[in-house]
Every structure is written in structure tokens, then in C-alpha cells.
Amino acid sequence: MQKPTWKSTLKGYLYLLPALLILIVFSIYPIIKSFLMSFYTDYDFFNDTVNAYGFENFTKLFQDPNFITALKNTGIFVIGVVPLSIIISLAIAVLLNSKIKLSGFFRTIYFLPFVTSVVAVAIVWSWIFHSDYGLLNYALGLFGIDPINWLTNPTYAMPALIILSIWKGLGFNIIIFLAGLQNIGNQYYLAAKVDGASAWYRFKHITLPLLSPTMFFVSIISIINAFKVFDEIFALFNGRPGPANSALTVVYYVYQKFYEEWEFGLASAAAFVLFIIIFLFTIIQLIVGKKFVHYN
Amino acid sequence: MKKVIAVLSLFLVLFLAACNNSSGANANGDSDANGPVEIEFWHAMSGPHEEAIKKFADDFNSAHEDITIKPVNQGSYDDLQQKIMAAAKAGNLPDMAQATTNVIPEYIDNKFITSLNDFIEDPEIGLSEDELNDYIEVFRDSSTWDDTYYSLPFSKSTRVLYYNQTLLEENGLEVPKTWDELQEVAKTVTKDGVVGMGFENSYEAEFQGILKQMGGTYMDEETGEPQFASKEGQEAMTFIKDMIDDGIARTAGEDEYMSNPFGRGDVAMYIGSSAGIPHVDGAMEDGIEWSTAPIPTLDGQAATTFAGNDVVIFNQSEEAEQKAAWEFMKYLTSPEVTSEWSMLSGYLPIRQSALDTEEYQTFLEENPAYKAGTEQFDAGFFIARVPGGDAVRNIVLEEMDYILQGMKSVEEGLTEAQDRAKAELQ
Numbered sequence: 001m002q003k004p005t006w007k008s009t010l011k012g013y014l015y016l017l018p019a020l021l022i023l024i025v026f027s028i029y030p031i032i033k034s035f036l037m038s039f040y041t042d043y044d045f046f047n048d049t050v051n052a053y054g055f056e057n058f059t060k061l062f063q064d065p066n067f068i069t070a071l072k073n074t075g076i077f078v079i080g081v082v083p084l085s086i087i088i089s090l091a092i093a094v095l096l097n098s099k100i101k102l103s104g105f106f107r108t109i110y111f112l113p114f115v116t117s118v119v120a121v122a123i124v125w126s127w128i129f130h131s132d133y134g135l136l137n138y139a140l141g142l143f144g145i146d147p148i149n150w151l152t153n154p155t156y157a158m159p160a161l162i163i164l165s166i167w168k169g170l171g172f173n174i175i176i177f178l179a180g181l182q183n184i185g186n187q188y189y190l191a192a193k194v195d196g197a198s199a200w201y202r203f204k205h206i207t208l209p210l211l212s213p214t215m216f217f218v219s220i221i222s223i224i225n226a227f228k229v230f231d232e233i234f235a236l237f238n239g240r241p242g243p244a245n246s247a248l249t250v251v252y253y254v255y256q257k258f259y260e261e262w263e264f265g266l267a268s269a270a271a272f273v274l275f276i277i278i279f280l281f282t283i284i285q286l287i288v289g290k291k292f293v294h295y296n
Numbered sequence: 297m298k299k300v301i302a303v304l305s306l307f308l309v310l311f312l313a314a315c316n317n318s319s320g321a322n323a324n325g326d327s328d329a330n331g332p333v334e335i336e337f338w339h340a341m342s343g344p345h346e347e348a349i350k351k352f353a354d355d356f357n358s359a360h361e362d363i364t365i366k367p368v369n370q371g372s373y374d375d376l377q378q379k380i381m382a383a384a385k386a387g388n389l390p391d392m393a394q395a396t397t398n399v400i401p402e403y404i405d406n407k408f409i410t411s412l413n414d415f416i417e418d419p420e421i422g423l424s425e426d427e428l429n430d431y432i433e434v435f436r437d438s439s440t441w442d443d444t445y446y447s448l449p450f451s452k453s454t455r456v457l458y459y460n461q462t463l464l465e466e467n468g469l470e471v472p473k474t475w476d477e478l479q480e481v482a483k484t485v486t487k488d489g490v491v492g493m494g495f496e497n498s499y500e501a502e503f504q505g506i507l508k509q510m511g512g513t514y515m516d517e518e519t520g521e522p523q524f525a526s527k528e529g530q531e532a533m534t535f536i537k538d539m540i541d542d543g544i545a546r547t548a549g550e551d552e553y554m555s556n557p558f559g560r561g562d563v564a565m566y567i568g569s570s571a572g573i574p575h576v577d578g579a580m581e582d583g584i585e586w587s588t589a590p591i592p593t594l595d596g597q598a599a600t601t602f603a604g605n606d607v608v609i610f611n612q613s614e615e616a617e618q619k620a621a622w623e624f625m626k627y628l629t630s631p632e633v634t635s636e637w638s639m640l641s642g643y644l645p646i647r648q649s650a651l652d653t654e655e656y657q658t659f660l661e662e663n664p665a666y667k668a669g670t671e672q673f674d675a676g677f678f679i680a681r682v683p684g685g686d687a688v689r690n691i692v693l694e695e696m697d698y699i700l701q702g703m704k705s706v707e708e709g710l711t712e713a714q715d716r717a718k719a720e721l722q
Contacts, residue, residue, distance in 0.1 A: 126550060244698050260690060
């Protein structure tokens with residue numbers, strides 16, 4: 001290690017400058033600005049004049065039954081998507097990692113949904129979910145299950161959204177897990193085999209612990225992404241937050257308030273509350289993660 | 297090393313130059329001293345409608361050497377509205393745009409729209425009294441706020457009843473003229489996977505129409521006070537809900553627009569916008585005859601909402617540009633263009649003289665589906681236009697959804713919608 005000098009520091013910053021500039025303009029400035037905006041109570045948005053600041057937006061927010069619904073729905077979505085998505089993608093990654101024929105082909109197949117545009121994906125799924133003409137109800141019909149109104153019944157709208165989101169996110173998680181799996185040295189497995197450990201035992205005591213850094217990364221990214229869900233809802237339910245607000249999430253709420261109703265202060269306050277929630281969750285994960293993650 | 301730094305600084309310079317450039321483009325459409333004035337016109341028309349607009353712009357451009365109109369399709373009405381909001385904030389507004397009537401109060405409130413009175417009253421480039429009176433009254437009214445014109449009507453539609461003629465004939469039924477008849481017809485044809493009647497997903501227009509027919513008021517235009525939770529309002533909502541609960545009516549639901557199930561023959565009748573005619577035409581399966589009729593009456597009362605878009609001029613452009621935009625606005629709303637527009641799009645002609653031309657009348661004879669819309673001018677009304685109207689619409693649609701899903705009673709839902717709307721408008 002060289003000792004940092006003024007010259008080397010300056011040089012380092014120069015390298016960082018292009019990325020920093022973009023980050024500051026497109027991420028950091030908007031974050032600060034929207035934080036400030038959440039305290040605007042009397043303002044002219046278009047001329048940038050603010051007459052009064054206060055906490056009114058936050059009190060209004062928590063009195064709005066729709067925001068409470070949005071918080072609840074977002075919670076259900078995160079719980080519904082993240083664990084299932086991780087379990088399924090881990091299982092598929094382990095299968096793909098074993099020596100099977102055409103594994104490269106399957107890797108591509110699983111990654112396809114991730115690189116396809118959300119809107120295209122959601123349109124295809126809205127056909128699959130269609131109550132009269134959809135494939136899913138046809139398939140369920142083969143087992144004697146009555147057609148379900150996936151997209152128009154408030155009870156089933158959220159499950160439909162969760163199914164779509166899990167499917168869409170699999171590819172990314174699988175690729176990350178595969179990379180993690182390939183980093184685990186074969187010598188551990190060989191040693192375990194010599195000792196007569198079963199496949200399940202090897203998975204539990206070698207794969208899982210050594211995969212924990214990857215698992216940690218995937219779960220943080222997945223939770224953050226799940227909290228921010230918006231595009232899928234917008235496209236799947238044709239620009240409405242599901243029947244009877246059953247798929248209204250916090251980001252959708254922000255969108256409604258900001259773009260449709262021009263409630264700029266309220267929208268910023270909601271965005272800020274979401275930021276705090278995600279921040280807390282990430283901190284909890286970091287603390288919990290320290291206990292379970294092994295870096296070898 | 298030096299090379300790398302040189303490349304990096306070059307990048308930086310380019311980046312700053314790009315930033316600088318985009319702020320320099322602020323006064324968009326500004327032109328060389330000698331070249332033509334370039335006018336950007338943002339709209340939300342796609343498909344056949346967009347083709348028509350392009351044609352109008354081309355015709356106008358070749359007739360006016362000093363003006364170039366550049367129509368820009370911005371996606372859906374919502375997209376257009378959102379882009380206008382962002383552009384207004386950035387000081388980057390186009391010279392003119394299409395705008396839904398119920399968002400114009402926001403533009404007025406935030407002072408980025410040009411009042412048209414000076415243009416209209418101008419002896420040289422204005423409109424004569426006869427010309428102004430030629431604009432159909434209900435549209436003139438919906439373009440003025442406190443006696444000031446902020447827009448001119450452009451793409452105006454009304455609600456019409458679409459019906460599957462083949463299916464009605466098979467059952468020996470007449471096209472319903474009243475809601476009672478409509479219910480009878482719907483009951484008779486609802487079988488074998490066919491549903492009698494359909495409503496669009498945002499069927500608040502039908503609710504408003506029936507409410508008016510029952511003698512109620514949706515929102516007071518003077519005070520802007522929502523009054524739809526009245527006894528009449530509850531009856532109107534119950535009327536729609538009962539038909540859906542009985543299975544003789546449905547909403548578009550997952551099909552997005554009613555034209556899809558109607559085109560497949562899954563729905564025998566539905567109420568939708570007259571501007572949907574070209575879309576229905578495209579969605580129709582072979583062998584199904586269809587047409588449109590005026591909205592059914594209730595106890596002899598006819599009433600239906602008029603909706604649609606106006607054209608507006610923004611005040612962030614220079615005066616010469618606003619003037620040029622005004623010229624194009626006059627052109628778009630001229631009798632010749634509005635009748636051609638109507639024939640291509642299903643929107644209503646907005647000038648009386650356009651309706652009366654022989655060409656238009658012949659067109660109606662040949663295309664009877666376009667007729668119902670023009671027959672309803674006397675029954676037409678528009679909903680109070682107040683700032684926050686879009687938010688109220690969101691609230692009403694949401695509570696109606698709760699009512700239809702059985703999560704709230706009609707009374708609960710409407711009362712809550714009215715209370716929330718009142719709070720929103722304060």
C-alpha cells in the first residue's frame with residue numbers, strides 16, 4: 001500500500017469525477033430535493049417558490065387510508081415474492097450447476113424474462129391470466145378447478161402480481177447464485193464424499209454456508225427491488241392499481257399523487273417514508289448478516 | 297497518464313457542453329431570423345387519428361410558408377399530461393398542445409396557459425362574431441372559464457350505444473331507446489357466454505348521465521361542490537350495479553376496452569365514446585353487423601356527457617410563435633378540417649356549418665354509425681371543470697370499484713367518495 005498523497009488523492013478523484021457527476025445530478029440532487037419537498041406545505045411548484053414549510057404532509061399521509069393500504073400491500077408483496085423467489089432460484093441454480101445436458105441452453109432460457117421489457121412481459125401475462133381465454137385458467141380447468149378472475153377479483157390480483165414478479169426476477173437471481181456456486185472449491189465436496197456425506201448433507205453444510213455471501217447480496221437486492229415495485233402493476237392492470245386498490249403499492253401511490261394529482265409535497269413525503277423503511281430493513285439485514293455470513 | 301487525464305477532461309468538457317446545450321434549447325422552436333417559425337404541437341392521438349393530424353399539419357405547412365407545424369405524439373392522454381407538467385416545470389413547454397378539458401383549470405391556476413381572448417378579438421387575425429357563434433354552444437361553454445377563452449374545442453366526443461345488430465336480429469329485438477328496453481334486451485340476449493350489456497372500466501360518464509336523467513347533479517359548476525351522493529346518485533349507482541350483479545351487464549375489466557369483447561361478439565351492447573368507432577371497426581370479427589344509437593332515455597329524459605380534448609397555447613413561447621400557433625388552431629377548428637377530422641376519427645364536428653355541409657350529411661347517410669353522436673347535441677352536458685378534477689375522478693372510480701366488488705354499500709361508497717372529493721377540492 002502506498003501512502004495517500006495529495007497528488008494521488010486528487011488523481012483518484014479525477015477518475016471518479018465522471019461517475020460522480022452523473023450520480024450527483026441524477027441521484028443525489030433529486031434525493032435531497034425530494035426530501036426538502038416533503039416539507040413544503042404551501043408552494044408554487046412551477047415557479048419554485050415556497051411560502052411555508054411544515055410536517056403537514058406527513059400527518060396527512062398517515063391519515064390517508066390509501067397510503068395505509070399501500071404500505072400493507074407492499075408488505076404482502078415483499079413477503080410473497082422475496083423468500084419464494086430466492087428458494088426457487090437457488091434450487092434451479094443448483095440443478096444448472098450440476099453436470100446436465102444443455103445447461104447453457106437452460107441458463108439462457110431462464111435469463112430471458114429478465115432482459116425482456118416489463119411491459120411486454122406484463123401484456124403476455126395479462127393474456128395468460130385472462131379469465132375466459134387465458135392459458136392459466138385452461139390449465140387449472142384440466143384439474144377441475146373453476147376459472148379464477150385473476151385480474152379483476154381483488155383477492156387474486158395480488159397473487160397474480162406475485163407470480164409474475166417471481167417469474168420475472170428468477171433469471172437474475174439464478175445467474176448470481178450460479179456465480180456463487182462456481183466459486184465453491186470442489187475439494188470440499190470431494191472431502192465430504194470421502195467421509196460419506198449425503199447430497200442433502202453436502203448442500204446443507206458446504207453449499208449453504210459457503211454461498212452465504214451470495215445469498216446475502218441476493219436477499220438485499222431482492223428486498224429493495226420488491227419494495228420499489230411499480231412497472232409490473234402499471235402494465236398488468238392497464239394503468240390502474242389493480243381492482244379496488246388491491247395492488248396499490250407505495251411507489252404506485254407516489255406516482256398517483258405526483259403525476260396524476262399534482263400533490264408534489266405529499267408524493268415526496270411518501271417517497272421519503274419508503275426510503276426510511278428500506279433503509280431500516282437494509283440495516284437490519286446488515287446486522288443479522290454479520291452473524292450468518294461466512295467469507296472464506 | 298497524461299493521455300488519460302486528457303481524455304477525462306475532454307469527457308468532462310463534452311458533458312458540460314451537453315448540459316449547457318440543453319438549457320440553451322429552452323425557448324424551443326425558436327428559429328433563424330429569416331426561416332419559418334417552427335411550432336411544436338403535442339398530442340395524444342395514435343393510429344388512424346395520428347395519420348389525420350399529420351395530414352392536417354402537412355396541408356397547413358404547404359399553405360403557410362412562414363410557419364412549420366411539427367406534430368409530436370406523446371403517447372396516451374396521461375403521458376401527455378405528465379410530460380406537459382414536467383415541461384412546464386423545466387420551462388420547456390411546446391407552443392401548443394391537445395389538453396383534456398378537465399386538466400385545463402390546473403394550467404390556468406399555474407399560469408402557463410395563454411388566454412385566447414386577445415387573439416379572438418383581434419380584428420385582423422381573430423374570429424368574427426358569426427365565426428365564433430358557429431362553434432357549437434356546448435363546446436364554446438366548455439372552453440371558457442369566467443368568460444375567458446383558454447382553449448378551442450378540437451377532439452370532442454360523446455357517449456353512444458354500440459350494438460351488435462346481427463345478434464339483436466337473431467333474437468327479433470329492436471334497438472333499445474330507453475333504459476327499461478335496454479334491460480329487457482340485455483336479459484334476453486344474455487346466454488351462451490354472451491353478456492347483454494357492457495360498460496367501460498371508467499364508466500363514471502354513464503353514472504353521470506343516468507344521474508342527470510334522474511334529476512340529480514354530479515358537481516355544482518358554480519361552487520364546484522360534489523353532490524353525487526344524493527338520493528338520485530345512489531339510485532343511479534344501484535341501477536348500474538344491479539345490472540352487473542344480475543349478470544346481464546359487465547365492465548371491460550381485463551379486456552381494457554369494451555371494443556375487444558364487443559368485437560368478439562361476447563357482449564351484445566355497450567356504451568362508449570363516439571371516438572371509438574374506428575377502433576371498434578378494427579376489432580370487429582367478420583360477419584357481425586353493428587352500429588350505434590343515442591344513449592337510452594329515462595322517463596323521457598335524455599342526457600349524456602360530452603368529453604374530450606381542446607387545443608391550448610402555452611405562454612412560455614415568444615409572441616410570434618404564439619401567433620403562429622393561433623393560426624394553426626384556427627385552421628384545425630375550421631369547418632372544412634373539423635368535418636374531415638370527424639369523418640376520419642369519429643370525433644364530433646365542432647362547427648355548426650360543418651355539420652350542415654352536404655358532404656358531411658352524405659357521409660352520415662353512408663356511415664350510419666357516426667350519426668348517433670351528432671344527434672345528441674341537445675342532450676349533451678359537461679361535468680364541472682375545476683382544479684383537482686382529475687383527483688376527484690380517481691376517487692370516484694376507486695369508490696365505485698369498492699361498490700361493485702361488494703366491499704362497500706352504494707350509500708357508503710358514494711358518501712365516502714363525496715366527502716373525499718370535497719376535502720380534495722378545498
